[in-house]
Amino acid sequence: MSKVLVIGGGAAGMMAAIAAADKGAEVVLIESNEKLGKKIYITGKGRCNFTNASDLEDVFDAVVSNKKFLYSSFYTFDNNAVMDFFEKEGMPYKIERGNRAFPVSDHSSDVIKTLQNAMKNRGVKVLLHTEVKEILVIDYTEDETKYISRVKGVITSQGDTIECDYVIMANGGNSYQTTGSDGRGYTLANKLGLKVTDVRPALVPLVTKEDYIPFLQGLSLKNVSVEIYKGKKKLYDDFGEMLFTHFGISGPIILSASSYVSKHLPGELQAYIDLKPALTRDQIDKRLLREFDENPNKQLKTIMPHILPNKMVQVFCDVAGVDDMLVAHDITREQREKIISTMKAFPMTIVDTRGFKEAIVTQGGISVKEVNPSTMECKTIKGLYLAGEVLDLDAVTGGFNLQIAWSTGYLAGTSIDNK
Numbered sequence: 001m002s003k004v005l006v007i008g009g010g011a012a013g014m015m016a017a018i019a020a021a022d023k024g025a026e027v028v029l030i031e032s033n034e035k036l037g038k039k040i041y042i043t044g045k046g047r048c049n050f051t052n053a054s055d056l057e058d059v060f061d062a063v064v065s066n067k068k069f070l071y072s073s074f075y076t077f078d079n080n081a082v083m084d085f086f087e088k089e090g091m092p093y094k095i096e097r098g099n100r101a102f103p104v105s106d107h108s109s110d111v112i113k114t115l116q117n118a119m120k121n122r123g124v125k126v127l128l129h130t131e132v133k134e135i136l137v138i139d140y141t142e143d144e145t146k147y148i149s150r151v152k153g154v155i156t157s158q159g160d161t162i163e164c165d166y167v168i169m170a171n172g173g174n175s176y177q178t179t180g181s182d183g184r185g186y187t188l189a190n191k192l193g194l195k196v197t198d199v200r201p202a203l204v205p206l207v208t209k210e211d212y213i214p215f216l217q218g219l220s221l222k223n224v225s226v227e228i229y230k231g232k233k234k235l236y237d238d239f240g241e242m243l244f245t246h247f248g249i250s251g252p253i254i255l256s257a258s259s260y261v262s263k264h265l266p267g268e269l270q271a272y273i274d275l276k277p278a279l280t281r282d283q284i285d286k287r288l289l290r291e292f293d294e295n296p297n298k299q300l301k302t303i304m305p306h307i308l309p310n311k312m313v314q315v316f317c318d319v320a321g322v323d324d325m326l327v328a329h330d331i332t333r334e335q336r337e338k339i340i341s342t343m344k345a346f347p348m349t350i351v352d353t354r355g356f357k358e359a360i361v362t363q364g365g366i367s368v369k370e371v372n373p374s375t376m377e378c379k380t381i382k383g384l385y386l387a388g389e390v391l392d393l394d395a396v397t398g399g400f401n402l403q404i405a406w407s408t409g410y411l412a413g414t415s416i417d418n419k
């Protein structure tokens, strides 16, 4: 019977352990935390959006980095397989807006419990409070011309050497470090000579430069569209919901945008919000004229809340360069044009992200070029498998990042050659 060591008790590691145990291997999972699934616990605001029930094509489209690498793993263990797995293991689920899958209980702890039970039922041994400090590799030769590297075991924080036939690295990324994913996987990979690409925060709020933004703190805008430019080059556009904060901007479309623009930060990127994407300039002008005709003696500051959120009016007029004390019948065509332009392109300068502390995922990681996508085995070290966020893989929000963890973990676990 082969012996498999899994490093990391997160989503990818636990799924890999279950899949390897199903192949009949003896499996030991090593986790440095005092408990399993610390990151799963905080996912989906404590409800765990564990996958997404969209068509697989759409799941692929949600992947930001190295989509093609995921073909085998997604086809081997797709989103439907994940939902079936959890249901069969005793966790009913429900589908919400945007095809997001959650446990019926709304408790992420049920996802963790289900995985723990599945491991227990398959005889997986779990070592908590134990960190893998080193992965041991031996070089051997079959014909004295070609040397082959192969894993032999690991050294733990207790100083123990544990021998094994296979190691599955599922150390996670570098975000929300208190959950245990703090870049240790990259250190282990570097020691083995594996390439680690630049890592950066993704699905992260963005910091803006203008001092008018903090005045909008707490304001959430629905049905707006955002465009982000570097110079003249458009980097991103999207439609949906966003939020102003004391440091800048956040909310669903901004988090998604961050995954595409973070590589240009810190720096200066121009962002424009179309506050009325459903209306043309002409339609907005007609609406303004109607408002002004109906309220000829009212000040702009009392008319604009008919069109924009109240909280935004003063900042909006300042940015547009139109005095909000003006009365409607004094407003010129030129001033109306300024209002329309600001409504179609409310400007901001993005200067940075909020960093790994607030990033939902890490972009970058161990290069996928080091890994065979059909098995998740390292190309240069036999018996070493990699899975989850430790790899240079990330997706937008919606349950897709956990899908990456389940699919790659499952493929790694199931690819071991149990003898």
Ligand SMILES: Cc1cc2nc3c(=O)[nH]c(=O)nc-3n(C[C@H](O)[C@H](O)[C@H](O)COP(=O)(O)OP(=O)(O)OC[C@H]3O[C@@H](n4cnc5c(N)ncnc54)[C@H](O)[C@@H]3O)c2cc1C
Residues within 6 Å of the ligand: 007, 008, 009, 010, 011, 012, 013, 030, 031, 032, 033, 037, 038, 039, 040, 042, 043, 044, 045, 048, 049, 050, 051, 130, 131, 132, 133, 170, 171, 172, 173, 175, 176, 179, 180, 181, 182, 184, 185, 359, 360, 361, 387, 388, 389, 390, 398, 399, 400, 401, 402, 403, 405
């Ligand atoms: C706030 C937040 C909300 C999120 N919400 C969602 C969501 O709703 N849906 C979604 O799809 N994704 C969500 N994500 C992303 C998702 O949680 C991650 O992509 C996913 O959990 C990654 O799984 P993983 O197993 O690769 O890594 P992790 O879950 O990070 O697990 C890695 C584990 O390895 C352990 N470890 C590391 N090095 C060692 C070592 N040397 N020895 C022993 N143990 C080690 C760590 O302690 C850790 O427990 C969210 C992330 C955050 C931060």
